[in-house]
Amino acid sequence: MKTRDEVRALFRTKKVPLTHQRLAVYEELSSRNDHPSAESLHASLKRAYPSLSLATVYKTLQTLHQMGMVARVDSPAAQARYDAIVDTHHHSVCAGCGKIDDLFDASLDRLPPPRLEGFVVLGHSVHFHGLCARCAKASAPKPR
Amino acid sequence: MKTRDEVRALFRTKKVPLTHQRLAVYEELSSRNDHPSAESLHASLKRAYPSLSLATVYKTLQTLHQMGMVARVDSPAAQARYDAIVDTHHHSVCAGCGKIDDLFDASLDRLPPPRLEGFVVLGHSVHFHGLCARCAKASAPKPR
DNA sequence: ATCATTGCAAAAGATTTGCATAGTG
DNA sequence: CACTATGCAAATCTTTTGCAATGAT
Numbered sequence: 001m002k003t004r005d006e007v008r009a010l011f012r013t014k015k016v017p018l019t020h021q022r023l024a025v026y027e028e029l030s031s032r033n034d035h036p037s038a039e040s041l042h043a044s045l046k047r048a049y050p051s052l053s054l055a056t057v058y059k060t061l062q063t064l065h066q067m068g069m070v071a072r073v074d075s076p077a078a079q080a081r082y083d084a085i086v087d088t089h090h091h092s093v094c095a096g097c098g099k100i101d102d103l104f105d106a107s108l109d110r111l112p113p114p115r116l117e118g119f120v121v122l123g124h125s126v127h128f129h130g131l132c133a134r135c136a137k138a139s140a141p142k143p144r
Numbered sequence: 145m146k147t148r149d150e151v152r153a154l155f156r157t158k159k160v161p162l163t164h165q166r167l168a169v170y171e172e173l174s175s176r177n178d179h180p181s182a183e184s185l186h187a188s189l190k191r192a193y194p195s196l197s198l199a200t201v202y203k204t205l206q207t208l209h210q211m212g213m214v215a216r217v218d219s220p221a222a223q224a225r226y227d228a229i230v231d232t233h234h235h236s237v238c239a240g241c242g243k244i245d246d247l248f249d250a251s252l253d254r255l256p257p258p259r260l261e262g263f264v265v266l267g268h269s270v271h272f273h274g275l276c277a278r279c280a281k282a283s284a285p286k287p288r
Numbered sequence: 289a290t291c292a293t294t295g296c297a298a299a300a301g302a303t304t305t306g307c308a309t310a311g312t313g
Numbered sequence: 314c315a316c317t318a319t320g321c322a323a324a325t326c327t328t329t330t331g332c333a334a335t336g337a338t
Contacts (some may be wrong), residue, residue: 017312017317030228035235035244037223039302053320058303060318061226073225073235073244079181079327081217082205084174091179091217092258095266100179100217103258111270114236114247118277122239125271126255133262161292161337183327197295202328204293223302294335304325311318 001030014067024049025060026069035073090126096135103128145174158211168193169204170213179217234270240279247272 002010007026011018028045029036036044042057064070081100090103108126131139146154151170155162172189173180180188186201208214225244234247252270275283 012313019312019318021319026228029226032228033246035225035227037225037302039223041226051320055304055321056319063318065226068230069228071227071230073227079183081179081181082173082185082209083179083215083217084170084176084213086212086215090258092260092263094263101260101263102177103260105256105258107256112249112251114234114249114272116236116245116247116276118280119236119238119245119272120275120280121272122274124273126268127271128258128263128265128268130266131264132260136262136264163293163337165294181327195295198327199296199329200294207293290338292335292337294333296332296334298330300327300329302325302327305323307321309319309321312316313314 010067010069016063016067021049021052021056022060022063024052025057026064029064029070088123088125090128092128092130092132094132094135095129096131096139099132101132154211154213160207160211165193165196165200166204166207168196169201170208173208173214232267232269234272236272236274236276238276238279239273240275240283243276245276 004023004027007023008018011022024045025041028041032044038057038061039054041061042052042054045052045057061070065072083102085102088109090105090108092101092103093099103126111124111126113121130136148167148171151167152162155166168189169185172185176188182201182205183198185205186196186198189196189201205214209216227246229246232253234249234252236245236247237243247270255268255270257265274280
């Protein structure tokens with residue numbers, strides 16, 4: 001949990017203007033552990049900031065995500081994507097082009113169950129995110 | 145990869161009518177390993193079945209999912225959900241109520257990297273799906 | 289013959305965009 | 314002051330739904 005000053009510093013460092021709205025969205029999200037949607041955040045913030053628009057919440061979440069300050073829970077795909085393989089297996093997702101590859105690895109199929117009171121595990125999957133060979137090659141040679 | 149007869153048998157067993165459309169959607173999805181969206185499947189199938197509607201593809205994917213014959217890649221949430229915690233951590237997702245809980249477990253933070261030629265791993269996360277205590281309690285006492 | 293599925297079109301839900309105004313550095 | 318973000322409304326994209334016609338068992 002970052003202090004307000006740490007947040008200010010982060011914005012300054014990255015040269016991104018820090019507005020009231022951005023701070024409010026970030027602090028609201030930080031204070032919650034229920035992984036809210038943009039709409040849910042907007043609803044909560046409306047009380048304190050009646051003029052805050054939903055579009056701004058979306059834009060702000062995008063900005064914060066680009067800054068690496070917030071994560072989207074799991075699938076980065078906007079659209080639902082399907083798989084005919086229903087047995088346990090895993091995925092790699094390329095942050096560059098969105099390509100999803102199947103990963104079969106028995107050592108990932110058995111993991112310690114979550115220590116969560118009463119939770120009945122039906123399955124699990126591991127999600128590696130990063131850059132596929134092609135995208136890694138495209139971005140590596142040119143930085144700076 | 146199931147044979148056509150195995151598919152027929154599955155439908156018969158579950159007493160779900162097997163239509164041409166359902167077989168076509170399932171076979172198309174099975175033949176691809178790129179985790180297509182509903183729209184992408186529809187586009188591919190249009191050539192062979194010009195009258196196939198996108199709504200049917202959506203309905204069929206739902207049906208197949210309920211039958212346990214297809215999986216949705218990772219997040220079952222229709223809406224994007226966010227997290228202010230960007231360090232490595234994991235999630236449990238309740239299939240009943242959709243609740244997402246954070247899971248901190250150092251033994252999950254180090255996993256063998258995917259054996260994927262050239263893939264640069266930036267991070268990973270483990271996704272347990274199942275039933276939270278409340279939903280497990282609600283569904284357990286009454287089966288049958 | 290009965291009951292579920294399909295296709296169509298409209299509706300609903302989620303996210304993005306254009307533009308004038310307001311706010312930040 | 315220069316530049317970017319905001320709010321609004323419209324646009325876009327994804328998914329769902331109602332209903333008459335069709336198809337499966």
